[in-house]
Amino acid sequence: MPELPKVYDPKKVEDKIYHLWQKSGFFNPDKLPKTKNRKQKIKNYCIVIPPPNITGSLHMGHALNATIQDILIRWRRLQGYKTLWLPGTDHASIATQNAVEKELKKEDKTRFDLGKEKFLERVWQWKIKYGSLILEQLKKLGCSLDWSRTRFTLDNGYAKAVETAFLHYYKKGWVYKGKRVVNWCLRCQTSLSDLEIEYKGEGGKLWYIRYPLKTKSLRLQAKSYIVVATTRPETMLGDTAVAVNSNDKRYKKLVGKEIILPLTNRQIPIIADKAVDLKFGTGAVKVTPAHDRVDYQIGRRHNLKILQVIDETGKIINVENYQGLKALEARERIVEDLASLGLIEKIEDYDHQVPVCYRCGTVIELIPSEQWFLRMDKLAKMAIKAAKLGQVRFFPKRWEKVYFDWLKNVEDWCISRQLWWGHKIPIKGENDVLDTWFSSALWPFATLGWPEKAKSLKLKAKNDLNRFYPADVLSTDRGIINLWVARMIFSGMEFMKRPPFKDVYIHATVLTKEGKRMSKSLGTGVDPINLIKKYGADATRFGIVWQVMGGQDIRFVEDNIVMGRKFCNKIWNASRFVLMSKPAQIHTDLDFLGSQGGFAQLRKITVADRRILKALEKTMELVDNDLESFRFGPASRKLYNFFWHDFCDIYIEKTKSQEDKKNTQRILLYVLLTSLKILHPFVPFITEEIYQKLPIKDKKKCLMVG
RNA sequence: GGGCGGUUGGCGCAAUGGUUAGCGCGUUCGCUUGACGUGCGAAAGGUUAUAGGUUCGAAUCCUAUACCGCCCACCA
Numbered sequence: 071m072p073e074l075p076k077v078y079d080p081k082k083v084e085d086k087i088y089h090l091w092q093k094s095g096f097f098n099p100d101k102l103p104k105t106k107n108r109k110q111k112i113k114n115y116c117i118v119i120p121p122p123n124i125t126g127s128l129h130m131g132h133a134l135n136a137t138i139q140d141i142l143i144r145w146r147r148l149q150g151y152k153t154l155w156l157p158g159t160d161h162a163s164i165a166t167q168n169a170v171e172k173e174l175k176k177e178d179k180t181r182f183d184l185g186k187e188k189f190l191e192r193v194w195q196w197k198i199k200y201g202s203l204i205l206e207q208l209k210k211l212g213c214s215l216d217w218s219r220t221r222f223t224l225d226n227g228y229a230k231a232v233e234t235a236f237l238h239y240y241k242k243g244w245v246y247k248g249k250r251v252v253n254w255c256l257r258c259q260t261s262l263s264d265l266e267i268e269y270k271g272e273g274g275k276l277w278y279i280r281y282p283l284k285t286k287s288l289r290l291q292a293k294s295y296i297v298v299a300t301t302r303p304e305t306m307l308g309d310t311a312v313a314v315n316s317n318d319k320r321y322k323k324l325v326g327k328e329i330i331l332p333l334t335n336r337q338i339p340i341i342a343d344k345a346v347d348l349k350f351g352t353g354a355v356k357v358t359p360a361h362d363r364v365d366y367q368i369g370r371r372h373n374l375k376i377l378q379v380i381d382e383t384g385k386i387i388n389v390e391n392y393q394g395l396k397a398l399e400a401r402e403r404i405v406e407d408l409a410s411l412g413l414i415e416k417i418e419d420y421d422h423q424v425p426v427c428y429r430c431g432t433v434i435e436l437i438p439s440e441q442w443f444l445r446m447d448k449l450a451k452m453a454i455k456a457a458k459l460g461q462v463r464f465f466p467k468r469w470e471k472v473y474f475d476w477l478k479n480v481e482d483w484c485i486s487r488q489l490w491w492g493h494k495i496p497i498k499g500e501n502d503v504l505d506t507w508f509s510s511a512l513w514p515f516a517t518l519g520w521p522e523k524a525k526s527l528k529l530k531a532k533n534d535l536n537r538f539y540p541a542d543v544l545s546t547d548r549g550i551i552n553l554w555v556a557r558m559i560f561s562g563m564e565f566m567k568r569p570p571f572k573d574v575y576i577h578a579t580v581l582t583k584e585g586k587r588m589s590k591s592l593g594t595g596v597d598p599i600n601l602i603k604k605y606g607a608d609a610t611r612f613g614i615v616w617q618v619m620g621g622q623d624i625r626f627v628e629d630n631i632v633m634g635r636k637f638c639n640k641i642w643n644a645s646r647f648v649l650m651s652k653p654a655q656i657h658t659d660l661d662f663l664g665s666q667g668g669f670a671q672l673r674k675i676t677v678a679d680r681r682i683l684k685a686l687e688k689t690m691e692l693v694d695n696d697l698e699s700f701r702f703g704p705a706s707r708k709l710y711n712f713f714w715h716d717f718c719d720i721y722i723e724k725t726k727s728q729e730d731k732k733n734t735q736r737i738l739l740y741v742l743l744t745s746l747k748i749l750h751p752f753v754p755f756i757t758e759e760i761y762q763k764l765p766i767k768d769k770k771k772c773l774m775v776g
Numbered sequence: 777g778g779g780c781g782g783u784u785g786g787c788g789c790a791a792u793g794g795u796u797a798g799c800g801c802g803u804u805c806g807c808u809u810g811a812c813g814u815g816c817g818a819a820a821g822g823u824u825a826u827a828g829g830u831u832c833g834a835a836u837c838c839u840a841u842a843c844c845g846c847c848c849a850c851c852a
Contacts, residue, residue, distance in 0.1 A: 076812070269849090276852085300852060313852095350851040357852095364850035423849090468780070472847070475779085479849095548847080583788075585845060616800080619789070622781075623845075627788050629801045636800095636814045647811035707790080707799075722811075 078642035080606025083759045097216045099152040115151035116538040120546045123162035124200045125169045128207045130580040133598035137611045140213045144751035157215035159201045161224035163492035163506035212754045221517045223509045231516035233496040244445040251366040256384045257432035260488040265553045269423035276420035280413040284328040299351030304401040307389045308379035311357040316342035442486035449560040450477040456569045465575045466621035476552040511557035514570035541571040548576045578624045608753035609634035618702040645760045653735035655765040678724040685716045
């Protein structure tokens with residue numbers, strides 16, 4: 071046996087070991103060696119990876135999530151389950167299109183300069199580059215994904231799944247086309263769903279505007295008016311009513327009367343509606359059904375005209391004097407004009423929330439637009455039911471509230487987007503594409519071959535679809551519980567009649583040490599690849615998972631990765647110690663603790679021997695329990711304490727003075743081997759490397775399938 | 777506006793109502809004993825955010841308050 075170096079060097083080990091794993095084929099459940107457990111049909115275990123967007127490289131959040139999933143998969147694989155962890159990437163329609171547009175901007179070009187065809191070529195080049203970069207990163211981290219099943223949400227088979235799903239809804243009448251007031255991103259030039267907008271606090275103003283009442287006498291008209299408050303005076307051009315609360319005594323007499331809308335001189339009614347808050351502003355609100363969500367609802371209740379005055383470029387239309395002005399320019403002009411007419415009562419400072427695009431941060435305009443929608447009432451009910459019945463369980467449980475709250479009040483989903491990169495709407499004459507989340511909603515079964523394999527599913531044929539659907543665990547970030555998780559659940563219910571996974575594990579969000587969100591644009595991001603280069607993949611995995619406690623956010627500190635590296639070095643040197651004594655071979659499956667023989671047969675077993683064996687057994691049990699309920703941090707601490715303290719500090723020190731060398735060597739080797747097995751899901755590279763050097767009689771090709 | 781999470785040694789975090797509140801990093805002191813100085817042994821460092829309450833007993837349960845963070849929301 072060659073002498074091992076004193077310090078563990080991950081660089082010399084990781085690529086070699088990953089290659090060994092890939093060559094073994096054991097990432098693929100169909101190629102796993104037979105064991106007692108794997109012969110049983112029920113012992114399948116599946117995780118579908120949340121496909122990373124191909125917008126760039128992975129950050130620590132991804133690294134944490136990938137580590138968590140790999141721990142679960144390796145743990146179950148070692149237990150004898152037929153494990154599938156299915157890899158892939160997401161075309162991320164709007165996000166990727168924006169990323170490529172940003173790149174073009176550096177060349178002073180827009181997508182329109184290139185034209186659709188050339189632009190899409192460019193996106194495909196981007197996809198090839200970043201798609202493979204992401205998969206490489208996962209490999210560096212040690213992820214045991216079945217690469218033979220790699221999918222992309224825009225590959226040919228996937229397009230078939232999207233088309234099938236869309237047409238299924240279409241035939242049911244759940245997908246429909248209609249003109250609605252939708253969120254419109256002025257930069258991306260597309261509609262967005264309600265979940266795709268964010269709110270940004272803005273120090274704005276509240277203008278109080280006098281709307282003159284229509285009276286018979288002109289003299290009176292100058293004196294009598296109703297005052298409305300607004301943050302967006304320019305939208306008054308599209309007002310088609312003024313609304314007050316029906317219980318508001320101040321305005322009771324005015325309901326049913328008309329006002330003359332300043333600047334346009336249109337006559338519009340004063341109406342009573344429940345949506346109006348008596349306490350805010352003046353209690354009277356201008357109603358612009360074309361450019362405000364609430365106003366649209368009010369308009370529908372009162373049959374008001376929808377008068378669009380802002381177009382999809384953010385400019386004023388349909389009003390002569392302001393035609394072609396940008397909304398903000400129009401605002402200035404209108405306020406000036408109103409002031410010169412003496413119609414501005416007062417102006418107050420007012421902080422409010424402005425909707426912005428979740429991908430590019432541009433202000434959202436609400437405009438009436440012809441779009442495709444998916445009816446949500448029935449689907450939402452199914453999704454709620456699945457969680458209520460416990461078919462889907464959230465960990466930690468509190469996150470199901472976020473899910474229920476959204477589904478209970480959800481409105482129809484606007485699924486069409488005016489983008490170039492994405493799935494085409496499968497209806498003749500439609501050029502628009504689908505919301506990227508429509509396709510990701512099908513991920514857990516589309517990746518397994520749906521709809522092609524659906525027929526054989528009915529025939530109970532053995533294929534991926536019925537073997538690995540539903541998946542056991544979905545591990546993801548809390549930010550996409552509704553955007554993605556909820557939509558996967560109702561899609562699964564609709565197309566597969568079962569929810570797509572049993573457990574939803576919401577992992578911690580990785581923050582900076584200061585408690586700020588990690589973000590590339592803020593320069594607060596930490597690249598896992600740099601950590602892997604510096605400390606090794608195992609150290610990075612162990613260090614980050616060490617911090618996973620009870621669903622709390624993680625403030626990332628590099629100290630923990632340093633700890634991980636030290637721990638790996640400890641594992642390395644304890645193994646060196648055991649190997650240096652040149653122990654005789656032992657049998658892998660020898661049941662030392664059981665009634666079958668093993669240590670029960672050993673005559674001279676010392677107190678220290680008994681203690682370490684007991685501690686090992688206990689640790690195995692506790693770690694299993696922790697992993698059953700996703701307690702990764704506590705599990706890693708138990709492993710650490712057992713190995714470092716019980717095994718190294720106490721037992722190994724003790725063995726140096728134990729007389730029965732042969733017995734001691736056997737026990738040392740047994741405890742080391744078993745420790746490697748329970749450590750392997752957390753630190754796969756180093757444990758595999760050591761395993762390959764251990765004197766085991768019936769050694770498996772890999773510890774991975776130990 | 778509503779909801780959720782957090783606040784424990786210098787820093788990052790544990791502790792499932794019950795001994796002296798633990799761990800990692802850092803700090804100080806001592807160890808060149810043949811696995812590891814990325815190590816071993818020891819030590820210092822905490823009125824558990826604040827104020828009340830429940831209890832034989834509270835970091836833990838309850839009620840407020842403060843600060844930090846996140847999510848949702850149609851007060852124009």
